[in-house]
Amino acid sequence: SQQGEEDPQALSIQEGENATMNCSYKTSINNLQWYRQNSGRGLVHLILIRSNEREKHSGRLRVTLDTSKKSSSLLITASRAADTASYFCATDARGANLIFGKGTKLSVKP
């Protein structure tokens, strides 16, 4: 079974708006990562947040982690058409390996 589940499955917004994606997981984790996948391409790492961190920023990305609720959110501010992609969370609950969620498909319309 999937460890991480992203919500919503799909999100469509206008350029300039903010996009928020959520990830829920089932068991305790050490770290949580977010990846982006453009259509037909491999995944690209965005950010890693550790279980003892609550918030992390990278450019227009803001990630929060709430271990009490077993959830994380990824916020992309001032979205651009180039942000159109699928976004995946990945957790390391099962020891050394990452478990990926099913992803949120983001569409940013110009």
Add this chain to the structure above:
Amino acid sequence: NAGVTQTPKFQVLKTGQSMTLQCAQDMNHNSMYWYRQDPGMGLRLIYYSASEGTTDKGEVPNGYNVSRLNKREFSLRLESAAPSQTSVYFCASAMGVLAGEETQYFGPGTRLLVL
């Protein structure tokens, strides 16, 4: 640096045929991974190699074998392809062995269709 490269990009097989998917990385990474991605399923780990000479099963290893030929190369073999193995296959690599703490670098993928 080319990063992680995969060959072929696309392959069509008939049921029962065999093939090997090739993966190479030029980042001097220790760990390498093979995933499959199916619609609506996210990525699932098939096999991984924490270092040259070692390989371990992931979540969905049945029907596959792997070889860590050297530090750079990690191949995935389908001995007798089945339609259920139709998928997109991604190779990834990372510097360390604790996947949760490491950035994984992905190849462009191999699209496999088994008829």
